[in-house]
Amino acid sequence: xxxxxxxxxxxxxxxxxxxxxCVLLDPHGRTLAEGHHRGAGTAHAEAAAxxxxxxxxxxxxxxxxxxxxxxxxxxxxxxxxxxxxxxxxVRRVVVADTDPxxxxxxxxxxxxxxxxxxxxxxxxxxxxxxxxxxxxxxGRGRPWVTWKFAATLDGRSAAADGSSRWITSAPARADVHxxxxxxxxxxxxxxxxxxxxxxxxxxxxxxxxxxGPQPLRVVAGLRDLxxxxxxxxxxxxxxxxxxxxxxxxxxALAAREVRTVLLEGGPALAAALARAGLVDxxxxxxxxxxxxxxxxxxxxxxVTGVAGALRLDLAPGEGxxxxxxxxxxxxxxxxxxxxxxxxxxxAEEAPRVHRDR
Numbered sequence: 001x002x003x004x005x006x007x008x009x010x011x012x013x014x015x016x017x018x019x020x021x022c023v024l025l026d027p028h029g030r031t032l033a034e035g036h037h038r039g040a041g042t043a044h045a046e047a048a049a050x051x052x053x054x055x056x057x058x059x060x061x062x063x064x065x066x067x068x069x070x071x072x073x074x075x076x077x078x079x080x081x082x083x084x085x086x087x088x089x090v091r092r093v094v095v096a097d098t099d100p101x102x103x104x105x106x107x108x109x110x111x112x113x114x115x116x117x118x119x120x121x122x123x124x125x126x127x128x129x130x131x132x133x134x135x136x137x138x139g140r141g142r143p144w145v146t147w148k149f150a151a152t153l154d155g156r157s158a159a160a161d162g163s164s165r166w167i168t169s170a171p172a173r174a175d176v177h178x179x180x181x182x183x184x185x186x187x188x189x190x191x192x193x194x195x196x197x198x199x200x201x202x203x204x205x206x207x208x209x210x211x212g213p214q215p216l217r218v219v220a221g222l223r224d225l226x227x228x229x230x231x232x233x234x235x236x237x238x239x240x241x242x243x244x245x246x247x248x249x250x251x252a253l254a255a256r257e258v259r260t261v262l263l264e265g266g267p268a269l270a271a272a273l274a275r276a277g278l279v280d281x282x283x284x285x286x287x288x289x290x291x292x293x294x295x296x297x298x299x300x301x302x303v304t305g306v307a308g309a310l311r312l313d314l315a316p317g318e319g320x321x322x323x324x325x326x327x328x329x330x331x332x333x334x335x336x337x338x339x340x341x342x343x344x345x346x347a348e349e350a351p352r353v354h355r356d357r
């Protein structure tokens with residue numbers, strides 16, 4: 001199973017599907033074949049392992065399949081893995097974590113009902129951590145939201161004259177591009193889009209766009225973008241969601257199977273999502289500098305006393321507090337609420353969506 005987890009980690013961190021690894025063993029415990037999911041539209045881990053086995057003229061009859069996520073029962077761009085394992089004659093299936101997606105779950109029960117020996121829960125915590133953001137997005141019906149901001153030690157994101165370039169050091173700015181590459185979409189409001197004219201692409205040290213797919217660029221708000229805006233330059237897809245409602249913005253993204261969003265908007269949009277309980281992680285780049293005046297990193301959160309502060313906990317694992325160049329990066333997570341506000345929000349009007357490719 002540890003080998004299957006290492007294989008799963010080779011898959012892309014972005015996209016609509018989870019990262020999954022599979023190892024096929026013969027009746028003596030020797031490895032027959034391996035596979036992992038390489039991204040949407042490609043073979044799932046189980047199918048990849050079975051295909052590798054078949055390409056060498058070998059059979060999976062009587063084999064054990066060790067899989068990091070419950071084999072799916074869903075037919076989409078690829079067929080259901082549970083049925084593929086059954087058809088191949090696999091005798092035993094060992095699963096780390098169950099599938100939180102109701103459209104794909106049920107593979108363990110299907111296999112067991114067909115007489116296959118099924119065991120679940122082996123290294124489940126490690127498997128769950130690997131797909132935490134995907135599983136959270138699927139379970140809540142909205143993307144995982146990472147709010148990134150840069151600020152001075154006194155919490156200013158811009159000086160009194162409005163200037164903000166550059167509060168943080170070059171290594172911190174490079175780290176932001178790495179962070180962008182780990183998300184399906186980057187979100188700003190029309191205020192930031194008009195004031196800063198950002199590109200929101202993943203770029204290298206020389207300012208060049210990195211090769212490969214770029215995250216979806218998303219603008220939320222009612223105002224139009226000027227014709228010469230860099231967001232309209234065609235370097236990456238743009239989605240303009242014409243609403244100020246953060247729930248509607250995330251609903252529009254969920255409809256496109258966007259699982260992770262990096263919020264890079266200004267203080268007003270950040271406050272709107274934080275007040276609505278829609279921020280899952282905060283990544284703050286803090287520069288050892290003081291401004292004393294200027295725009296705060298976040299607008300009014302509706303907090304009138306210390307007791308009402310939005311409390312966060314440092315993110316689990318290593319790297320919760322890290323020096324990046326001259327700056328410090330802090331990763332923290334809002335303490336859980338008892339319910340997800342999205343499931344109790346009823347929009348009167350669906351957002352109007354404008355797409356540019």
